[in-house]
Amino acid sequence: MQTGCEWLRGTGPDAEIVVSSRIRLARxxxxxxxxxxxxxxxxxxxEKLLYEKLQDLPAxxxxxxxxxxxxxxxxxxxxxxRQLISKELADGEGARGVAVDQGQSVSVMINEEDHLxxxxxxxxxSLDECWKDIDQLDDAIEEDVTxxxxxxxxxxxxCPTNVGTGIRxxxxxxxxxxxxxxxxxxxxxxxxxxxxxxxxxxxxxxxASGQFFQVSNQITLGQSEQQIIDKLHEVVPNIISYERxxxxxxxxxxxxxxxxxxSRATGILQKAQTISSEETMDLLSSVRLGVSLGMxxxxxxxxxxxxxxxxxxxxxxxxxxxxxxxGERNAARAAYLRLRLAEA
Amino acid sequence: MQTGCEWLRGTGPDAEIVVSSRIRLARxxxxxxxxxxxxxxxxxxxEKLLYEKLQDLPAxxxxxxxxxxxxxxxxxxxxxxRQLISKELADGEGARGVAVDQGQSVSVMINEEDHLxxxxxxxxxSLDECWKDIDQLDDAIEEDVTxxxxxxxxxxxxCPTNVGTGIRxxxxxxxxxxxxxxxxxxxxxxxxxxxxxxxxxxxxxxxASGQFFQVSNQITLGQSEQQIIDKLHEVVPNIISYERxxxxxxxxxxxxxxxxxxSRATGILQKAQTISSEETMDLLSSVRLGVSLGMxxxxxxxxxxxxxxxxxxxxxxxxxxxxxxxGERNAARAAYLRLRLAEA
Numbered sequence: 018m019q020t021g022c023e024w025l026r027g028t029g030p031d032a033e034i035v036v037s038s039r040i041r042l043a044r045x046x047x048x049x050x051x052x053x054x055x056x057x058x059x060x061x062x063x064e065k066l067l068y069e070k071l072q073d074l075p076a077x078x079x080x081x082x083x084x085x086x087x088x089x090x091x092x093x094x095x096x097x098x099r100q101l102i103s104k105e106l107a108d109g110e111g112a113r114g115v116a117v118d119q120g121q122s123v124s125v126m127i128n129e130e131d132h133l134x135x136x137x138x139x140x141x142x143s144l145d146e147c148w149k150d151i152d153q154l155d156d157a158i159e160e161d162v163t164x165x166x167x168x169x170x171x172x173x174x175x176c177p178t179n180v181g182t183g184i185r186x187x188x189x190x191x192x193x194x195x196x197x198x199x200x201x202x203x204x205x206x207x208x209x210x211x212x213x214x215x216x217x218x219x220x221x222x223x224x225a226s227g228q229f230f231q232v233s234n235q236i237t238l239g240q241s242e243q244q245i246i247d248k249l250h251e252v253v254p255n256i257i258s259y260e261r262x263x264x265x266x267x268x269x270x271x272x273x274x275x276x277x278x279x280s281r282a283t284g285i286l287q288k289a290q291t292i293s294s295e296e297t298m299d300l301l302s303s304v305r306l307g308v309s310l311g312m313x314x315x316x317x318x319x320x321x322x323x324x325x326x327x328x329x330x331x332x333x334x335x336x337x338x339x340x341x342x343x344g345e346r347n348a349a350r351a352a353y354l355r356l357r358l359a360e361a
Numbered sequence: 362m363q364t365g366c367e368w369l370r371g372t373g374p375d376a377e378i379v380v381s382s383r384i385r386l387a388r389x390x391x392x393x394x395x396x397x398x399x400x401x402x403x404x405x406x407x408e409k410l411l412y413e414k415l416q417d418l419p420a421x422x423x424x425x426x427x428x429x430x431x432x433x434x435x436x437x438x439x440x441x442x443r444q445l446i447s448k449e450l451a452d453g454e455g456a457r458g459v460a461v462d463q464g465q466s467v468s469v470m471i472n473e474e475d476h477l478x479x480x481x482x483x484x485x486x487s488l489d490e491c492w493k494d495i496d497q498l499d500d501a502i503e504e505d506v507t508x509x510x511x512x513x514x515x516x517x518x519x520c521p522t523n524v525g526t527g528i529r530x531x532x533x534x535x536x537x538x539x540x541x542x543x544x545x546x547x548x549x550x551x552x553x554x555x556x557x558x559x560x561x562x563x564x565x566x567x568x569a570s571g572q573f574f575q576v577s578n579q580i581t582l583g584q585s586e587q588q589i590i591d592k593l594h595e596v597v598p599n600i601i602s603y604e605r606x607x608x609x610x611x612x613x614x615x616x617x618x619x620x621x622x623x624s625r626a627t628g629i630l631q632k633a634q635t636i637s638s639e640e641t642m643d644l645l646s647s648v649r650l651g652v653s654l655g656m657x658x659x660x661x662x663x664x665x666x667x668x669x670x671x672x673x674x675x676x677x678x679x680x681x682x683x684x685x686x687x688g689e690r691n692a693a694r695a696a697y698l699r700l701r702l703a704e705a
Binding site: 273274276277280281283284285286287288289290291292344348351 | 617618624628630
């Protein structure tokens with residue numbers, strides 16, 4: 018689990034702006050009640066059944082299973098920071114777990130809000146690849162179980178907002194230039210009008226920090242999976258080219274100021290002795306822009322993408338091998354950044 | 362003139378707090394009117410006479426003479442930044458000049474507000490050495506000329522505030538800890554009550570920037586030179602030990618925060634692509650504190666003291682060998698700091 022995430026590689030299409038693409042499917046088994054109505058023995062049965070299915074898929078990736086009940090708080094938070102489990106699964110009760118592939122690209126949560134929440138994440142703007150992988154995974158699981166499905170509505174889910182396709186298609190965008198010039202407000206307004214949701218780096222309820230914006234579909238009903246994916250394929254390239262145009266304008270009119278900001282960000286990250294998560298995100302965002310613009314030769318997108326994740330609280334505690342309070346984490350974060358950025 | 366200033370060495374007594382000690386004497390020749398009342402030919406005569414005296418002193422340092430009339434604006438500013446001439450001499454009109462020794466410790470202005478303004482500057486808390494040097498210089502000059510002197514009043518000067526001894530005794534203090542904790546207000550209040558003046562790094566009219574405070578006597582009449590020097594000898598050690606106590610308290614209670622601030626300051630100075638004079642002073646002040654506290658091993662007081670002077674506008678233009686506007690200076694300042702601090 019300490020090895021690198023596939024989706025942090027920073028090498029997919031448009032990876033300097035699209036950090037990652039993600040598709041998740043919500044599925045429930047026909048012969049079981051929804052989780053919210055399932056008693057303890059039913060949940061246990063569900064977990065056992067689904068765990069065994071996942072261990073024995075006819076095709077698809079080899080998955081390692083984590084029984085979330087048995088994990089420490091730190092390990093749960095660690096999986097959350099890797100975006101492999103949701104807060105709901107981490108904080109939940111009873112039988113539940115997650116199956117994860119080697120590259121941490123595929124994860125399948127059991128007994129979250131739905132019986133199954135499977136996701137595929139990939140580096141860059143790669144929704145087609147995500148869809149291919151998750152569709153295969155979904156088919157492989159379905160060979161052996163019967164999903165709760167209605168001819169009229171489609172897949173039935175615990176929350177009505179997921180009924181139909183049960184799909185959420187999202188891309189994580191790094192939009193520092195639109196943020197800097199406040200053009201981002203126009204983008205957010207336009208996305209809202211066409212019913213696309215915008216969240217922060219850590220999903221629902223998190224604000225967009227460090228100039229990262231997660232754009233996803235809100236509608237799951239009345240459209241096919243492909244239509245939903247196509248909508249993002251239609252909209253996201255416009256955001257990408259908008260961000261690129263503003264970057265070019267900044268380079269043309271404010272190159273010195275931009276270079277100064279980016280260069281100072283590296284200086285602070287290389288020298289701080291204590292630093293909060295928020296400030297780290299902001300400064301790394303500038304550094305990431307610098308790498309994208311070719312202003313920082315000795316760093317690459319993978320390294321910077323990793324720093325966003327590795328400087329999260331539970332990652333720092335894993336690295337240190339001990340529990341750290343907020344002040345200790347800020348010191349550990351600064352020490353880790355100094356080490357990693359001195360190597361660069 | 363490009364060689365180092367003796368007073369920047371950073372090696373005198375208490376040099377981590379007392380940047381430099383300075384004594385200046387105001388003198389006028391008995392047989393000439395004050396400068397404000399001297400016509401052009403008289404000023405010319407004065408300059409010629411005093412220039413020749415200074416070239417031919419029976420004892421004392423070898424002095425190089427600069428005819429300020431013939432200097433470019435840039436060179437005048439350069440001498441001001443080195444604290445070898447006053448703004449009044451730089452901006453004045455008519456015959457005037459300055460004689461400077463090799464180490465830039467001794468300077469004698471001719472035809473400033475008074476016929477002669479001589480000063481000795483030394484690194485650290487070294488008023489006795491300053492007095493010894495300037496008293497010798499004064500005697501050497503007086504062997505051959507007659508000063509305007511009254512038995513009742515003492516030395517007569519153009520401005521009544523200098524009558525008597527014509528002496529100004531000052532020390533440049535670096536008081537970042539007192540500044541940081543706002544204790545400095547108490548010090549400034551106390552100094553005012555005992556008629557000591559506080560100015561900034563660049564004398565009269567300049568505000569105390571970068572946490573540097575120039576403390577000097579205001580009274581020149583009714584006290585001997587030694588009494589005036591003794592007063593500073595009495596007061597300054599109290600300020601020094603106050604600053605030291607607050608530094609110790611900060612180290613005890615806020616070491617991490619202090620280390621963070623100092624370390625970040627070096628990071629910004631090492632990486633900025635454009636930086637104003639004010640921000641440079643503030644950050645260098647933190648770096649200077651870091652060196653004093655032994656937190657920055659690879660820098661010494663001399664280097665930091667020099668950076669304060671070498672990042673001044675005319676110094677940057679001298680280094681670049683061209684005239685620079687404000688934006689260009691900010692870029693040149695950042696480039697110079699990157700170079701010097703990368704060496705460190």
